[in-house]
Amino acid sequence: xxxxxxxxxxxxxxxxxxxxLSCSPISGHxxxxxxQQTPGQGLQxxxxxxxxxxxxxxxxxxxxxxxxxxxxxSEMNVSTLELGDSALYLxxxxxxxxxxxxxxxxxxxRLSIL
Amino acid sequence: xxQGEEDPQALSIQEGxxxxxxxxYKTSINNLQWYRQNSGRGLVHLILIRSNEREKHSGxxxxxLDTSKKSSSLLITASxxxxxxxxxxxxxxxxxxxxxxGTSLLVTP
Numbered sequence: 392x393x394x395x396x397x398x399x400x401x402x403x404x405x406x407x408x409x410x411x412l413s414c415s416p417i418s419g420h421x422x423x424x425x426x427q428q429t430p431g432q433g434l435q436x437x438x439x440x441x442x443x444x445x446x447x448x449x450x451x452x453x454x455x456x457x458x459x460x461x462x463x464x465s466e467m468n469v470s471t472l473e474l475g476d477s478a479l480y481l482x483x484x485x486x487x488x489x490x491x492x493x494x495x496x497x498x499x500x501r502l503s504i505l
Numbered sequence: 506x507x508q509g510e511e512d513p514q515a516l517s518i519q520e521g522x523x524x525x526x527x528x529x530y531k532t533s534i535n536n537l538q539w540y541r542q543n544s545g546r547g548l549v550h551l552i553l554i555r556s557n558e559r560e561k562h563s564g565x566x567x568x569x570l571d572t573s574k575k576s577s578s579l580l581i582t583a584s585x586x587x588x589x590x591x592x593x594x595x596x597x598x599x600x601x602x603x604x605x606x607g608t609s610l611l612v613t614p
Contacts, residue, residue, distance in 0.1 A: 408514075494548075496540075
């Protein structure tokens with residue numbers, strides 16, 4: 392069974408631009424979550440989608456948004472990029488909820504803001 | 506906010522030795538999970554231990570949970586160079602995982 396696939400792996404943008412990251416979950420997984428990882432703040436939850444509905448959102452500004460499609464694939468978008476948005480963005484999928492299921496992570500998208 | 510906090514922040518041992526990492530958390534939990542992250546890669550799930558379990562094993566891994574002390578430990582026995590990675594504990598609430606800052610483990614040959 393193929394794992395969680397994130398594209399692209401690396402991305403370089405400049406301040407003020409916007410970016411869209413993509414995540415394809417494991418087949419059959421309906422829950423997709425996104426996390427931001429930085430050296431200073433560690434791993435922080437962005438949002439979680441289940442069957443195209445956002446069930447939870449972390450403490451991030453409205454510039455961070457996401458969506459999930461009917462095939463469970465998910466995208467996250469960051470608008471008006473800031474230097475502080477430089478991070479590794481990780482996507483995770485599971486059959487059900489993170490509250491009682493292991494999460495399967497992709498290798499992430501490394502976003503660098505110049 | 507960080508729910509779990511790992512201790513120590515960094516650990517350096519030789520192959521064959523055991524490695525123990527500790528995790529403390531603040532609120533009541535349904536379960537606690539441990540993950541490993543190799544440099545530049547995603548997280549790999551290791552073990553999920555439920556609040557009514559005290560100990561769980563998986564291969565060379567042993568996890569304990571003490572809900573009265575709000576703490577958990579991860580023991581890796583007979584460590585190998587390939588165990589070099591960062592290890593995170595995580596609690597969950599409303600479909601979101603809350604991770605600690607992690608323990609960076611270095612296993613030297």
